[in-house]
Amino acid sequence: METMKPYFEEGGIAIYHADCRDVLPQLGPCELVIGSPPYVDQRVYSGGFPLEKSQWMNWLFGILEASLRKAQSAVFNVGDRRRKGFREWDSSDFAGYAQAYGVRLWERFMWLKYPYLPNGSAEQPDDPVEFCLWFGEPTFRTDQVRRKYAESTLMRYRTTPGLRHLSNGTRKRQSAKTAHEGGSRPTTVLTIAPVTQEEYTDHPAQYPIELPAWFISAATAPGDGVLDPWSGSGTTLVAAKELGRRAIGIEIEEKYCEIAAKRLSQSVLNFEAVNHERSAEQGDDRGGTQQPLLSEQNLS
């Protein structure tokens, strides 16, 4: 087969202008696959993919299976569906398909898009939530995604130990709790603002850099490899670059490859974030190789 050249390649980040189903089987291993698929009939992209729900699910789970042959785990960002004012499907539908395909759904994260966008019909409440479904068996690096405690919650930890009322009417002495110095344990609700004006490109379905960045931080170490099968405007690749990971994006529309390449040329490595994660790793020496994720020998 003819050797396929990347559309863009620089500093360990590459973009392939192709159908992900053709490129995925030819890739080497990586630590994390993350992306948001084209969504049924919501938007029309070139290349074509199934527009009916069960066909689309089979299409998606085929790509998930191919992803999990390359990576430890895969995060797919999906939304619920409303049609003509009624709920047509929700994130639990994906859990059903995962079972049928024998794929393990490790966790379901809710992305709360806050501050809210000024949209939604007048007759129905707006739905500011999307889901990030995490399949496979990730190594979850809690310490890399801890968040600062709110002062109000810390007060509870600081109060002196006292007597706790039990349901049987008696009282029990309770001990003082200690707060983890790195911050609170992450939850399955991620409050992340929608794409800001500064990040915005001409792609119709861009997600904010902070979303893939959270999962990349939680699942990989500096130097590890990340893959986005539907890279669009390159958001995952920008997040990976800023966090010092190697990455590959696959995108079927050339105009989006072009937008992504331009964004990548402008973004820089965030040394502070990488150093923070290296110290959180405490002795994990897997990262930092900075080799391209994919050499031309892999992809032929």
Ligand SMILES: C[S@@+](CC[C@H](N)C(=O)[O-])C[C@H]1O[C@@H](n2cnc3c(N)ncnc32)[C@H](O)[C@@H]1O
């Ligand atoms: C929801 S968008 C991803 C947006 C991206 N997360 C971003 O922030 O820009 C889905 C992308 O998948 C691309 N796409 C559709 N079918 C594809 C396929 N078979 N292989 C690769 N890319 C595909 C579309 O052109 C679109 O850019």
